Amino acid sequence: MTASPPSAAPVAEAAAFLDRHPQAEAIDIVLTDAHGIGRGKIIRRHELQGLFASGRGMPASLFAQDVEGDDVADALALQSDGGGDSRCWPVAGTLGFLPATGRGMVLLTMTGPDGAPHPLDPRAALMRQIDRARSMGFAPMGAMELEFYLIHPEPDATGRHRPARYSLTGRQSGATNTMSVDELDEMWPLFQSVYEGAKSLDLPLETLISEYAPGQYELTLRYRDLARAADDIVMAKRLIRATARRFGCEACFMAKPFGDQSGSGMHLHLSLADATGANLFADGPDGQLSPLMLNAIGGIRADMAGSMLLLAPNLNSWRRFAATVYSPATNSWGIEDRNVALRLPAGSPATRHFEHRIAGVDANPYLVAASTLGSALDGIAARIPAGPAGQSGPALPRNWLDAIDAFDSSAAMRRLLGDDLHAGFVAIKRGEYRHLAAEVTETEWRLYGFTV
Helix, strand or coil: CCCCCCCECCHHHHHHHHHHCCCCCEEEEEEECCCCCEEEEEEEHHHHHHHHHHCEEEEHHHHHECCCCCECHHHHCCCCCCCCEEEEEEECCCCEEECCCCEEEEEEEEECCCCCECCCCHHHHHHHHHHHHHHCCCEEEEEECEEEEEECCCCCCCCCCCECCCCCCCCCCCCCCCCCHHHHHHCHHHHHHHHHHHHHCCCCEEEEEECCCCCEEEEEECCEEHHHHHHHHHHHHHHHHHHHHHCCCEEECCCCCCCCCCCCECCEEEEEECCCCCECCCCCCCCCCCHHHHHHHHHHHHHHHHHHHHHCCCCHHHHHHCCCCCCCCCCCEEECCCCCCEEECCCCHHHCCEEECCCECCCCHHHHHHHHHHHHHHHHHHCCCCCCCCCCCCCCCCCHHHHHHHHHCCHHHHHHHCHHHHHHHHHHHHHHHHHHHCCCCHHHHHHHCCCC
């Protein structure tokens, strides 16, 4: 039997789940790859306690794959394990029952041969920064917002994808319907099922909003410790996808699925607490903003150019910045201003925090949280000033290739993520760039094929 690492979930968690859910005959075990995509297996009920007691073998080559699940040669060449299995362990508190599928679900994290967190595991990278924060006397707290589209499973006669039909009435609307309560009512059977699943998964889904495009929605999640906040996004996306399929539609988490419609973000709200739970970003007695928070903002701004590949990891991610209204792509901060990258929302001075608005919903939440927290801690340690509110700082990459180059050359990102994860992510993204650069699109044929 393989000894479990100290961070592994206890076997008692599996036993309690089996007692509560006698109907669960199978469980999805999910390891999150470099892209934020779930890789793993479906195991039978009788295998669950063994997973918790002894872990499960999976290859670290999962972290060297592209979004289609194919190995990227340059990323794979950085690994030296001969393609053998590493051990994966359940993440405590993530085992739950998903009513839409009738199966359980649990998240995994990978360890290396020495039993330490695997250097290629994105969740482990976040945990290293959380441990660093704790060593400095901080408890990182956060939540991420989730914007997405619900899409009809088949394109129309022109090949264009379109909004899903409402699950209550079967109607299909092409109207924007921003913040329409009637729109939410017509889609309520689907979202009611989502909320039921969230309850079974201990997933704190809260406010539902009809967003700024036909078929676009937003779900907010309750603020809590940062590791669970990142887990929440991984679990919520799986829940929404699985539920949408049962209602005859598909959930789309592209950053910019439609060029003429609103993009989908994954805004990260972040603060630091002390050992008692008190918010260290709270305004001072004189009403002044917390110097600690301003230094955190300064650190994030100093590292922002290098972090852009994590916030906008795919070619499609960069289409979201073409129209910058509410999709800020400038290195800036401000109070109650949705046109800046780092926004301080209005609200009680005691609950002060900042919102990082650049990341798209296609980003890996663990890497977004790890880089943001790590840069914030850098800023606090070095007392980096935030700079004037509203004023743009150092220039950001203007396209995907520039972002790959900036990330590759960023000493801060290499230090925060570790050499192995940093180099592997660069190799994957360079491979993806080369693949897409070789594709000739239908639009190119239409514009140039028989014209130039």
